[in-house]
Amino acid sequence: MSNQQYVTITHYKEREFYFLSYAIQAHDGFIPKEMEQFHESEKEKFIERIRELQIQYPESQVVSLSLILNQKVVDKVDNNKASGKIFANNYVVQDKIDIGNIPTTLYFSPFALLYEEYKNKLDDKLTLLIGLFDRKLYIMFATKEKIHESWTIGTRGLTEKQVADRVYKSMKAYYKISYKFADHIEMLVTDESPKLLKVLREELSLNILLKQNTIHNLLHHMAGEPKRTISSFIKSSLSKIGDEGIMKNTQNSFSTGRLSDDLGDLKLNGNDMKGNATPNQMKSMIGTTVAGNLFQNLLALIPLLFVLGMGAFFSMKSDSMEQATSLRQAQSLAQTNNALLAMTTEDIFSAMGKNADLKEAVISNSRVEVKGVVWGIEPLRNSLNGIYSDGDFSIKPLENFMTEFSFKSKI
Amino acid sequence: MLVGLKQLPLVSKIIFVLSLVILFVWVIPTMVNYFKDVKAQEKQIADLQKNSSKYGISIEDTKQFNKESFIQDALTNVSKASVESIDDKSYAIRLEVDKDKIDNFNKFLETLSLRYLVKITSPITFKEKDKLIEVKMTIQEI
Numbered sequence: 001m002s003n004q005q006y007v008t009i010t011h012y013k014e015r016e017f018y019f020l021s022y023a024i025q026a027h028d029g030f031i032p033k034e035m036e037q038f039h040e041s042e043k044e045k046f047i048e049r050i051r052e053l054q055i056q057y058p059e060s061q062v063v064s065l066s067l068i069l070n071q072k073v074v075d076k077v078d079n080n081k082a083s084g085k086i087f088a089n090n091y092v093v094q095d096k097i098d099i100g101n102i103p104t105t106l107y108f109s110p111f112a113l114l115y116e117e118y119k120n121k122l123d124d125k126l127t128l129l130i131g132l133f134d135r136k137l138y139i140m141f142a143t144k145e146k147i148h149e150s151w152t153i154g155t156r157g158l159t160e161k162q163v164a165d166r167v168y169k170s171m172k173a174y175y176k177i178s179y180k181f182a183d184h185i186e187m188l189v190t191d192e193s194p195k196l197l198k199v200l201r202e203e204l205s206l207n208i209l210l211k212q213n214t215i216h217n218l219l220h221h222m223a224g225e226p227k228r229t230i231s232s233f234i235k236s237s238l239s240k241i242g243d244e245g246i247m248k249n250t251q252n253s254f255s256t257g258r259l260s261d262d263l264g265d266l267k268l269n270g271n272d273m274k275g276n277a278t279p280n281q282m283k284s285m286i287g288t289t290v291a292g293n294l295f296q297n298l299l300a301l302i303p304l305l306f307v308l309g310m311g312a313f314f315s316m317k318s319d320s321m322e323q324a325t326s327l328r329q330a331q332s333l334a335q336t337n338n339a340l341l342a343m344t345t346e347d348i349f350s351a352m353g354k355n356a357d358l359k360e361a362v363i364s365n366s367r368v369e370v371k372g373v374v375w376g377i378e379p380l381r382n383s384l385n386g387i388y389s390d391g392d393f394s395i396k397p398l399e400n401f402m403t404e405f406s407f408k409s410k411i
Numbered sequence: 412m413l414v415g416l417k418q419l420p421l422v423s424k425i426i427f428v429l430s431l432v433i434l435f436v437w438v439i440p441t442m443v444n445y446f447k448d449v450k451a452q453e454k455q456i457a458d459l460q461k462n463s464s465k466y467g468i469s470i471e472d473t474k475q476f477n478k479e480s481f482i483q484d485a486l487t488n489v490s491k492a493s494v495e496s497i498d499d500k501s502y503a504i505r506l507e508v509d510k511d512k513i514d515n516f517n518k519f520l521e522t523l524s525l526r527y528l529v530k531i532t533s534p535i536t537f538k539e540k541d542k543l544i545e546v547k548m549t550i551q552e553i
Binding site for chain 2: 315324
């Protein structure tokens with residue numbers, strides 16, 4: 001057997017068992033090979049088996065199915081959630097792809113499988129598509145234009161009558177929104193459930209066209225053709241199970257969501273969306289819809305705290321450095337002024353020399369005023385005018401035959 | 412990296428952008444100012460050191476003004492010295508210098524701000540008094 005054949009390895013978990021299958025993809029369809037079953041206690045063995053198949057068939061995709069209840073079909077893609085396109089303007093979204101350690105490269109929603117099965121049958125008439133996967137009902141109202149509404153209904157612990165009642169309630173709920181009932185119902189089941197089908201037919205009073213297939217076959221079909229695959233697999237905004245996953249065997253995994261035992265798990269997703277429009281937007285705004293986002297937000301705080309810490313540190317250092325610098329600046333200026341004062345004082349006393357005796361002097365770096373008794377008028381005048389040419393030198397005779405001089409000048 | 416940034420939740424993106432804004436608007440200018448001040452201070456210290464080395468003084472020894480210490484220092488150059496507080500940081504200085512030793516006063520004046528963190532805030536007045544010269548000035552701590 002050629003190892004270069006394109007192989008799809010499919011797996012999913014139902015109750016406490018993992019189910020594994022693989023198929024050789026050919027031009028005219030796929031050829032399913034063996035199906036294996038592992039108890040959840042044999043998880044490691046199960047993973048090892050997937051890896052063996054991946055090694056055996058390098059050209060392969062590991063395909064799985066999201067069986068969580070918390071997924072819905074919406075009109076707009078939500079970048080903060082895991083989403084897959086399943087119609088021209090419809091996306092199936094769920095909070096996240098819960099990746100454990102089970103290798104998975106492609107991940108589909110039951111809604112995508114449903115749409116793929118019935119897309120060619122859709123017309124202008126409203127069709128109710130029901131998919132029964134792992135005891136959960138994935139329900140959507142669709143026309144050829146779009147998917148109008150979707151629900152997920154858990155059936156664990158419910159009687160067939162109760163399940164049918166919930167489907168009916170969902171239809172009534174949709175009628176309240178759109179004033180339309182489905183013209184006909186298509187149902188795709190992955191497990192035989194004749195009793196449920198019978199009760200549904202009775203409760204809804206409508207003919208239900210049934211189709212049965214296994215999850216493995218549906219997944220082999222979905223992953224069999226790149227165009228089909230690319231258009232509808234779920235991409236995670238966080239894990240990047242995404243475009244690269246088409247070409248590579250990315251080692252991603254998922255675990256199925258636990259189905260709540262309570263009976264109130266009927267969800268009118270459309271109504272949820274309407275009712276929660278603002279909270280959802282808020283969640284999108286604050287990005288805390290999943291723990292991963294919260295963790296990323298906390299991580300994003302690290303650079304902010306680092307920047308704030310660095311800013312505070314340099315701000316304090318800068319303040320103290322500025323103080324030290326201005327102190328040195330003031331000291332340097334004071335030193336220069338003092339040196340100039342000392343120089344002026346020295347000049348004045350040198351100029352007086354033995355020609356005069358000082359009585360009073362006022363010396364600053366802007367002006368000089370000197371008064372004293374002069375013995376040699378001309379030498380003193382010359383000396384002082386030699387230093388301060390614009391100075392005002394004057395003399396005044398004293399009564400004791402001495403002469404007083406005064407000198408004023410700006411510097 | 413840009414692809415990674417695009418995939419972050421909105422709050423993370425806002426925090427990231429905020430961090431960048433704070434970095435460029437506050438942190439980097441503060442750092443630049445700090446390093447400018449460090450450089451300016453180094454230059455001033457070098458200039459002061461060069462100046463003070465002429466008098467055999469180290470600027471590491473520059474101290475805060477202290478009356479007793481100042482008087483003690485002054486008396487090595489002048490005959491009499493007294494200090495009177497004007498306010499918290501200003502002092503009136505009165506010195507008496509021998510007429511023939513006015514050079515000592517000049518030397519003391521030149522080195523005053525190298526020894527103490529003070530500046531002279533008034534003109535210096537000289538008055539002849541019994542063969543001595545009385546010098547008065549006001550200084551202020553810096």
